[in-house]
Amino acid sequence: MSAPDRLRSDQLRAVLGPVTIGCEIVVLEETGSTNDVIREREKESPEGLVVFAEHQTAGRGQRGNKWESARNKGLWFSILLRPGMGIKDSVRLTSWAAQTVASTIRSNYSLPAEVKLPNDVYVAQRKVAGVLVEMRAQPRSAHVAILGIGVDVNHTQDDFPAELRDRSTSIAIATGCPQNRSELAVALLKNLDRSYAEL
Secondary structure: OOOOOOOOOOHHHHHOOOOOOOOOEEEEOOOOOHHHHHHHHHOOOOOOEEEOOOOOOOOHHHOOOOOOOOOOEEEEEEEEOOOOOOOOOOOHHHHHHHHHHHHHHHHOOOOOOEEOOEEEEEEEEOOOOOOOEEEEEEOOOOOEEEEEEEOOOOOOOOOOOOHHHEEOOHHHHHHHOHHHHHHHHHHHHHHHHHHHHHH
């Protein structure tokens, strides 16, 4: 299996239309962590900025765990949010994002995606996606939240490190065929945008 497509910011923006999440999209070939890129740009960027990377060299998950991101195989992206809620409410953001990712996978691929608290998405007892929210208080302005999402899309079992192969999966493995990453990216951003407004 190989990734059938490349992410392009102009194509993603054109399909999304008027939205908050995805109002500005950047696609990087490689970076350390998309969360860190958002942090560097947050002062001059609008809420809803999304940064994708085709490969992360220092992606991270909950509790400082390393997030493996095989080049051109998954969706690794972060979103700049100014949610108007307190730091203690970051758990609400994590739950909302994980539930939205799971429901998108269920509806797009008819897979039994479920959230494993606090921040992971599983299909058939194997991890397929994860969410990381990093929130910081801002003096005299809305708190900033950086939402990082990683989804294993077109991985084969060999794309995972040996120690993760018995507990990781991808959408391609679960469905039996490669999937279009751009289509999933658009679906995720649309669903996140719609549900964020309700949140």
